[in-house]
Amino acid sequence: MKLRTTGRIAIAGFAAIAALTLTACGGDDSGDEAKSTSTTTSAAAATSAAAEDTPPVPTAEELNTQLQRALDPAVPNSEKLEMVQGIEADPELPGRLAQAYQETGATVTVTDVTAFGDTVNAKATIVLNGQENIADVPFVAEDGKWKVQKEWACIMLTNLGQQSPACV
Numbered sequence: 001m002k003l004r005t006t007g008r009i010a011i012a013g014f015a016a017i018a019a020l021t022l023t024a025c026g027g028d029d030s031g032d033e034a035k036s037t038s039t040t041t042s043a044a045a046a047t048s049a050a051a052e053d054t055p056p057v058p059t060a061e062e063l064n065t066q067l068q069r070a071l072d073p074a075v076p077n078s079e080k081l082e083m084v085q086g087i088e089a090d091p092e093l094p095g096r097l098a099q100a101y102q103e104t105g106a107t108v109t110v111t112d113v114t115a116f117g118d119t120v121n122a123k124a125t126i127v128l129n130g131q132e133n134i135a136d137v138p139f140v141a142e143d144g145k146w147k148v149q150k151e152w153a154c155i156m157l158t159n160l161g162q163q164s165p166a167c168v
Contacts, residue, residue, distance in 0.1 A: 054141045057115040063122045063139065063146070064110040070148065071108065073098045085140050085150040090166035097153060100160035104128060110137065120146060 058066075069075050070083040073095070080094035081087050087094065101108075112123040118141040126135050138149040154167030 053144055054118050055144055055146055057120060058113060058139075058146055060110045060113050060122065063113060063120070063137075066146070067108050067110060067122075067124075067137070067148070070094055071098045071101045073102050082143075082145055083147055084153050085142050085147040086166060087150070090164045093153060093157065093164045093166050096162050096164065097157050097160070100157065100162050104160060106160075108137070119149075 066083060070080050075098070077092065077095040080098070081091060084094050100106075106126065106128045109125045110122045111125060114121045114123075120139040120141075122137040122139060124135055124137045126133050138152050139146045140149050141147075150166060154164060157164055157167065
C-alpha cells in the first residue's frame with residue numbers, strides 16, 4: 001500500500017508540472033498581428049512590472065536550503081509562512097507538513113532547477129518509506145519571493161495523511 005502512495009505522489013507531481021508547462025508553452029498562432037498601440041504598450045508595461053516582481057531564478061542549492069527549512073519541525077512556523085504560496089488560508093500548513101515529513105522519515109533533495117517565467121520547476125529526489133522517487137517541486141514567484149506552490153504542498157500533505165483548509 002505504501003508503494004502505491006509513493007507512486008501517487010510522483011504521478012501527482014508530474015501532472016501538476018505538466019499542467020504548468022502546457023500553460024506556459026501555450027500560444028496563439030493565428031497569425032493575427034493587428035494590435036493597437038495602447039494594447040501593446042499596456043502589455044509591455046504589465047510584462048515589465050511582472051519581471052520586476054519576479055525574483056532572480058534560484059539555484060538548486062538555494063531551493064534545497066529553503067525546502068529543508070520549510071520541512072524542519074524545529075524552524076518556527078512563523079518563519080515558514082513566506083515559503084508556501086497562498087498560506088493565508090491555513091497558517092499552520094507548513095508546520096503540519098514538516099511534522100508529517102518528520103514522522104514518516106521522508107526526505108527531499110533538490111537536484112536541478114528550470115525556470116518558466118514566474119514559475120520554477122525543481123527536480124528533486126524524494127525518499128519516502130525507504131523508496132526513492134524523482135519528482136518535480138513547483139515554485140511560484142509571489143511577493144518577490146520563490147514559494148512552494150500551494151497545490152504541491154496540499155498534494156504532499158494529503159499523501160502524508162493530513163488535511164488543510166487551504167487545500168479545499
